[in-house]
Amino acid sequence: MSMKIDIKKxxxxxxxxxxxxxxxxxxxxxxDASVHSKPPDVVVRPGxxxxxxxxxxxxxxxxxxxxARGAGSGMSGQTVPLDGGIVLDMKWMDKIIKISxxxxxxxxxPGVINDELNLVLKPYGFFFPPTPSSGRICTxxxxxxxxxxxxxxxxxxxxxxxxxxxxxVLANGDLVTLGSNTKVDSSGYQLAKLMVGxxxxxxxxxxxxxxxSPIPKYRAMGVxxxxxxxxxxxxxSETIAAGITPSMLELMDKVAITAVNNAxxxxxxxxxxxxxxxxxxxxxxxxxxxxxxxxxxxxxxNGIGVKVxxxxxxxxxxxxxxxKLFPSLSRYKEGLYTTALADDMAVPMSKIxxxxxxxxxxxxxxxxxxxxxxxxxxxxxxxKILMDTSKKSQWQGAKKAVNEVYDYVxxxxxxxxxxHGIGFSKGPSFKREKEDSLGMMHAIKHALDPNNxxxxxxxxxxxxxxxxxxxxxxxxxxxx
Amino acid sequence: xxxxxxxxGKYLKEYEKQMNMCIRCAYCFEKCPVIKEVQWDTDGxxxxxxxxxxxxTGDLKPSQYIADKLFRCTFCRDCMERCPSNxxxxxxxxxxxxxxxxxxxxxxxxxxxIDNIKKxxxxxxxxxxxxxxxxxxxxxxxxCQYLGRPNKTKxxxxxxxxxxxxxxxxxxxxxxxxxxxxxxxxxxxxxxxxFKEKFPFKDAIxxxxxxxxxxxxxxxxxxxxxxxxxxxxxxxxxxxxxITYHDPxxxxxxxxxxxxxxxxxxxxxxxxxxxxNNKENSRCCGGGGGILMTDQKLSNDIAKKRIYEALETGVxxxxxxxPTCETTLxxxxxxxxxxxxxxxxxxxxxxxxxxxxxxxxxS
Numbered sequence: 016m017s018m019k020i021d022i023k024k025x026x027x028x029x030x031x032x033x034x035x036x037x038x039x040x041x042x043x044x045x046x047d048a049s050v051h052s053k054p055p056d057v058v059v060r061p062g063x064x065x066x067x068x069x070x071x072x073x074x075x076x077x078x079x080x081x082x083a084r085g086a087g088s089g090m091s092g093q094t095v096p097l098d099g100g101i102v103l104d105m106k107w108m109d110k111i112i113k114i115s116x117x118x119x120x121x122x123x124x125p126g127v128i129n130d131e132l133n134l135v136l137k138p139y140g141f142f143f144p145p146t147p148s149s150g151r152i153c154t155x156x157x158x159x160x161x162x163x164x165x166x167x168x169x170x171x172x173x174x175x176x177x178x179x180x181x182x183x184v185l186a187n188g189d190l191v192t193l194g195s196n197t198k199v200d201s202s203g204y205q206l207a208k209l210m211v212g213x214x215x216x217x218x219x220x221x222x223x224x225x226x227x228s229p230i231p232k233y234r235a236m237g238v239x240x241x242x243x244x245x246x247x248x249x250x251x252s253e254t255i256a257a258g259i260t261p262s263m264l265e266l267m268d269k270v271a272i273t274a275v276n277n278a279x280x281x282x283x284x285x286x287x288x289x290x291x292x293x294x295x296x297x298x299x300x301x302x303x304x305x306x307x308x309x310x311x312x313x314x315x316x317n318g319i320g321v322k323v324x325x326x327x328x329x330x331x332x333x334x335x336x337x338x339k340l341f342p343s344l345s346r347y348k349e350g351l352y353t354t355a356l357a358d359d360m361a362v363p364m365s366k367i368x369x370x371x372x373x374x375x376x377x378x379x380x381x382x383x384x385x386x387x388x389x390x391x392x393x394x395x396x397x398x399k400i401l402m403d404t405s406k407k408s409q410w411q412g413a414k415k416a417v418n419e420v421y422d423y424v425x426x427x428x429x430x431x432x433x434x435h436g437i438g439f440s441k442g443p444s445f446k447r448e449k450e451d452s453l454g455m456m457h458a459i460k461h462a463l464d465p466n467n468x469x470x471x472x473x474x475x476x477x478x479x480x481x482x483x484x485x486x487x488x489x490x491x492x493x494x495x
Numbered sequence: 496x497x498x499x500x501x502x503x504g505k506y507l508k509e510y511e512k513q514m515n516m517c518i519r520c521a522y523c524f525e526k527c528p529v530i531k532e533v534q535w536d537t538d539g540x541x542x543x544x545x546x547x548x549x550x551x552t553g554d555l556k557p558s559q560y561i562a563d564k565l566f567r568c569t570f571c572r573d574c575m576e577r578c579p580s581n582x583x584x585x586x587x588x589x590x591x592x593x594x595x596x597x598x599x600x601x602x603x604x605x606x607x608x609i610d611n612i613k614k615x616x617x618x619x620x621x622x623x624x625x626x627x628x629x630x631x632x633x634x635x636x637x638x639c640q641y642l643g644r645p646n647k648t649k650x651x652x653x654x655x656x657x658x659x660x661x662x663x664x665x666x667x668x669x670x671x672x673x674x675x676x677x678x679x680x681x682x683x684x685x686x687x688x689x690f691k692e693k694f695p696f697k698d699a700i701x702x703x704x705x706x707x708x709x710x711x712x713x714x715x716x717x718x719x720x721x722x723x724x725x726x727x728x729x730x731x732x733x734x735x736x737x738i739t740y741h742d743p744x745x746x747x748x749x750x751x752x753x754x755x756x757x758x759x760x761x762x763x764x765x766x767x768x769x770x771x772n773n774k775e776n777s778r779c780c781g782g783g784g785g786i787l788m789t790d791q792k793l794s795n796d797i798a799k800k801r802i803y804e805a806l807e808t809g810v811x812x813x814x815x816x817x818p819t820c821e822t823t824l825x826x827x828x829x830x831x832x833x834x835x836x837x838x839x840x841x842x843x844x845x846x847x848x849x850x851x852x853x854x855x856x857x858s
Contacts, residue, residue, distance in 0.1 A: 035535065039561045042549050043542040048519045060534070087536060088521045106534045151577075152524045278581055339579035345516040346580060352515050404515060488548075489515060 018099055020056050020079060025101075028069045033060040033107070044084070044102050049092040049440055050354050052488040055082065055102040062107045064182065064190060064221045071219065072188035074101060074468050082470050083215040085126060085154030089161060090355035091438025093214045095485060097472045103219065105156050111135055112222065120179065120196060122224050125156025141227040144171035147434070148338040159220050161436035162212035166337065169255070169392030170262040170295075171228065173434060175211040180224035183210055183217075186464040196224055209459075214436050215470040217463045231295035233302045234262065236330040237309065239318035240286040244268060244375075244387075247288035248368020250316040251391045254292070255364050259308050263293035264392025268371060270347060270401070271340055271388040278343035281336045284320065288371075291337055292392075293330075344386055344399050351384060351401040352489070356440065357417045360424045361394045361433035370424065374398055377419045381412035385420075395433035404489035414482050418444065439484060442477025449475070502597045504551040506590035506680060513587060514548045516580050517541070523574035523584070526772070528779040528797045529567055538567055540574035540584055547591035562600035565591050567793065570676060570784030572748035576775060585676075592678030604788040605677045612686065616668030616693075619643050627652055631661030634696035636718070638706035639669050640818040647818070651702055651845050655721060657852055658728040662700070668693050672709040677785050683713075690714065700724060704745035704752075704817045705783070720746070722816060725848065726755050726762075732851035733764035733858065738842075739808045740767050741801065741824065742777035743817035751775075756816050756844055763851035768808040770801075778804065780815075782823035798827035806837050816844040 026034050035041075036057040045054035056079075061067045074081045080100030087094050096102055109126035116139045123132060129150040133142045146165035147153055153163065159181070164173035171177070180194030194200060194207030210217060241247040251264055267275070267289045276283050283289060290313070294305035306323055313321045324330055344353040362370045371387040378385035378400070389397035400416060402409040421431055421444035431437065431445045446453060456475040460467075467476075478484040507514075523540035524530050530539040537546070543565055549555030568588055575584050595601070601609075611620035617639045624642050627649065635655070641648045655662050671690055674683035691714070698717045701707040710718035740760065746752040753774045760767055772778045781787075781797030802824060805813045813828070815821055825841040832838045 035537070037560050039546055039549075039555060039558070039564060040535070040537045042555055043537045043545045046519060046545065048521070058535075086521045086524060087519075104534075104536070149520065149522070152521045278579055339522070342518050342520045342522060342579035345518060353518050355518070488519075 018056055018079060020101070021073070022057060024073060025057065025059055025070065028073070029059055029061055029066050033062065034058070044087070045095065046488050047087040047089045047092065047094045048355055049090050049095060049438060050356065050487050050489065051092045051095045051440065051485040053095050053097055053485040054099070055096040056099045058102045058104055060104045060107045064184065067103070067184045067219055067221050068188045068190060070101065070103065071184050071186060075186050075188060075466055078466050078468060080468050080471050081219070083156065083160070083219050085157035086149070086152045088149045088153050089157065089438060090358045090435050091440045093160060093436055093438040093470070093473065095438070097439065097484065100468070106154065108221065114139060116141060118196060120224055120226055122222060123155050124222060125154060125159070125220050127155045129153050129155065129158060136227060137230065140230055142230050143225055144177055144228045145174045148341065155223055155225070156220055159211050159223060160214050162434060164390065164393065164395065164434040166263050166265060166334070166390055168390050168395065168434070169264045170260050175208055177226045178207060178211050178223055179226050181207050181210060181220050182222040184219045184221055186218070186466065186469050190221070194224065198226060212436065214438065214473055216460060216474055217469065231262070232297050233299050234293060234295035234330070235302050235306050235323055235325045236263070236291065236293045236333055237306060237321060237323040238333060239290045239292070239313040239321040240284050241288040241290065241318055242286060244288045244371045245368045246317045247290050248371060248391070250290055250313055250318060251367055252364040253316065254309055254312050255392060257308065257312065259305055261292050261305060261309060261392060262295040263291060265291040265337055265389065266367070266371070266391040267291070267337070267340065267388045268386055270384060270386035271344070274344045274347040274386065275336055275340055278346035279336055279339060290318070291333060340388060341397070341399065344401060347384070347386070347401055350403055352404045354400045354402065354404065354413065356400040356413055357385070357398045357420045359389070359395065359397050359433050359435040360421065360429055360431060362396060362424055362427060362429035364394050366427045366429065367391050367394065367396065370396055370427070370429070373423050374420060377416050377423070381416040381419070383409060383412050383416055385416065393433070410482060421448070437474050437477065439473050439477035440481045442474070442481055443479055446475060446477070502594050504594070505597070506593040507547055507551040507587070510547070510583070510587045510590060511551060513582050514544055514551065517544050517582055518580065519545070520579070522577045522579060525577050526573045526776065526778065528569055528571060528573070528781060529793065531800070532793060532796050537564055543568065543588055543591065544584070547587055550591060550594050557595050557598035557600055559600055562595040565595060566602070566785060566789045568784045569779045569781055569786050569794070569797065571744040571779035573744070573779065576748050589676050589678060593680045596678040601678070602789055605785065608673055608788065609677070609679050609682055612669045612671070612674060613682065617642060618669060618673055626666045627664055628666060629662065629664050631663040633660065633662060634694070634699040635662030635664050635721070636667060636670070636694065636699050636701040636706055636710060637664065638701060638703040641702045644818065647843070647845060648702070650849055651721065654725065654845060654848055654852065658725060660724050660728065666693065670706045670709045671713060672705055673785065675709070675713060687714070704743045704750065705819070708745045708749045720750065720752055722755050722759060722844065723752065726759050729759060729762050729848070729851070730855040731762050731764070732854040734847070734851055734854055735764055736812065736847070737766045737768060737810050738812040738814045739770050739805050739810050740773070741770070741780065741805070741813055741815040741820055742774055743815060743820045744777065744779055744783060746816060747775050747777045759844065760814065760847065763847060765847065768810050770804045770808055772804060780820040780823045782819040787823070794823060795827060795830070798823040799831060802827045802831055802839060805839050811838065812840045812842060814842050814844055814847055818843065
């Protein structure tokens with residue numbers, strides 16, 4: 016252990032069965048879906064708000080870092096405990112406290128899994144609109160931490176749009192209630208909205224009030240193929256500019272198409288780009304109208320083989336294929352491994368095609384492979400770097416590629432992260448982008464967490480050299 | 496206390512690439528029966544892959560603690576069903592277990608099972624197994640579970656013969672799956688040769704789903720489960736039962752045998768009310784992967800969850816087609832009945848087929 020932690024004290028708070036400090040547990044909890052790995056000193060599993068408060072008071076008094084974690088599916092190192100300390104595994108706090116269809120809201124604990132919440136909401140005719148691809152395992156707490164959005168963000172927005180209130184345990188152990196139970200709220204600072212996307216650096220969310228949406232009665236999904244990315248990008252931006260609000264507008268480039276075909280046998284065509292679009296609504300007519308408009312825009316932009324389906328099984332197959340895209344990238348090519356680097360960004364709609372082309376150009380220049388895909392209807396692009404992770408030269412190339420990609424994104428008015436958050440692997444790019452507001456962020460952080468125990472060295476405090484901030488989890492050279 | 500890694504990743508080296516391909520997305524958590532019960536990352540597939548990687552790289556030394564975690568898996572294949580990178584997760588686990596076994600961390604119970612197989616050819620250590628030997632047209636592998644249940648074996652053989660399927664039954668030894676899955680790889684390699692001598696067939700049918708999978712994967716025998724042949728020849732009947740069907744993991748996710756048992760039941764006039772998690776999404780019974788021998792409480796908790804799901808269907812009978820599922824679910828059903836008064840009968844499909852044949856004959 017790198018710091019002195021009173022395990023007995025923690026056991027007294029949460030119970031013997033809810034603490035783990037074996038080296039194997041610490042090793043497992045040292046990583047998430049990012050490239051980084053750093054072990055905590057102990058993993059603690061609270062089961063109630065009171066327990067979170069007591070742990071926080073103890074940690075704050077003794078200046079012990081605390082990192083909250085749900086499924087640990089974050090890609091930028093949000094839940095990697097850079098400074099050791101306590102990892103709070105929030106999965107035990109998984110109750111759905113209240114569902115109120117007449118108030119169009121529900122209240123949940125942070126460990127509730129997104130898809131499981133939707134299963135419970137379904138009989139009421141509602142769903143929780145942010146739909147991250149990891150919805151089957153990600154927790155509401157994690158979604159709040161990163162302001163997750165997902166495939167339907169083009170229509171429904173992100174987690175911040177759907178979170179209207181919350182209870183938060185602050186660094187000093189105080190419990191505060193933020194926001195309200197209403198969609199509109201002009202009552203002072205919007206502190207609940209501030210917490211969303213703060214990646215556990217300002218407080219620990221222990222209860223969230225979520226706005227829910229009615230499940231649309233009808234939907235249809237289409238797939239359009241494009242011979243070049245430019246046409247696909249134009250199709251996307253023209254669809255949005257035309258005032259159409261599809262419920263999904265996804266781009267997949269050739270790398271993504273190949274990987275998905277290799278991993279999942281989906282039989283997608285061998286083209287440069289595919290756009291998946293979906294329209295949903297309460298009437299068949301509104302859905303058909305929108306689908307026809309989108310088809311027309313596809314045609315204008317040289318879309319080929321446009322297919323539309325109303326069959327639920329077929330739509331589920333396409334949707335599932337898209338949701339599994341990121342892990343499928345591991346199957347793109349033998350010898351290349353997927354790394355969550357430059358994993359997401361958001362750009363102005365008119366710049367999507369240019370950005371995707373630029374990503375490929377930067378990848379080629381730095382001798383790595385990059386895939387571009389994502390919820391482009393919301394201006395959000397995902398990339399991953401595929402490379403031989405055993406070679407130092409590849410990591411150097413990746414580092415350069417990450418810098419160049421974000422420099423470009425900033426130059427065209429884009430932002431470092433659309434939904435995955437910053438953690439620390441996007442820290443340097445984020446700090447460059449937000450240079451003039453870093454002072455404000457530090458002031459807020461210091462006001463709420465003067466001892467800097469809440470997920471330290473993330474966001475604006477992240478290290479300048481992300482590559483060497485922790486051991487990378489690909490230590491192949493270590494034992495060869 | 497951690498031991499030196501004597502094996503130096505001997506078994507896991509082959510899976511190095513696979514473990515690097517794991518992007519730690521945690522999709523394997525979705526319906527993992529162990530994670531759903533214990534909710535610690537370490538106990539799920541991702542955690543086990545990370546620990547296995549740690550053993551390979553030397554970051555982790557084999558220890559009893561790690562062994563306990565690695566043996567806490569029912570081998571239900573749900574993680575493999577979810578993994579978008581199509582990793583050979585169970586192969587990684589059985590080889591990680593081999594690292595632990597070679598480093599001296601096998602449990603006494605596991606060693607006892609392996610000794611039984613070596614000395615007597617079956618997992619029970621039974622020296623008086625009576626094999627219903629006969630000469631027929633297709634080799635039938637009975638397997639330890641059914642050899643230990645002679646009445647059930649008799650029933651199955653009678654069913655086959657009534658349907659004109661003439662099985663050849665020879666004195667047999669365990670397929671070796673327990674050796675492989677529990678990480679006794681050296682023992683398994685030696686056993687494989689003995690097995691070949693005792694069961695020298697290239698084509699076979701089997702009674703147990705797990706044996707069927709292992710005959711194919713471990714011995715490269717063209718193996719089918721008996722239900723696949725029974726379906727072709729089964730006459731219609733009108734049993735008028737309403738039941739729920741539990742898909743054994745080795746059927747639904749291993750062999751992809753999902754429709755055949757259902758078609759058999761429908762042919763016999765049985766109405767199936769599906770549980771919430773069915774077919775390829777079937778929940779584990781808690782009986783596989785050696786967990787019955789090392790963590791009975793966890794196994795039972797998993798089984799009880801399945802029985803609660805069955806009770807939600809409102810029927811009074813659960814039918815399955817695996818002897819392990821039958822045993823674990825029966826036990827769980829009994830406990831729930833005794834403690835909560837909620838009752839559901841658990842049967843294996845051969846009982847229903849037997850009833851159906853009698854009914855068909857009568858009508």
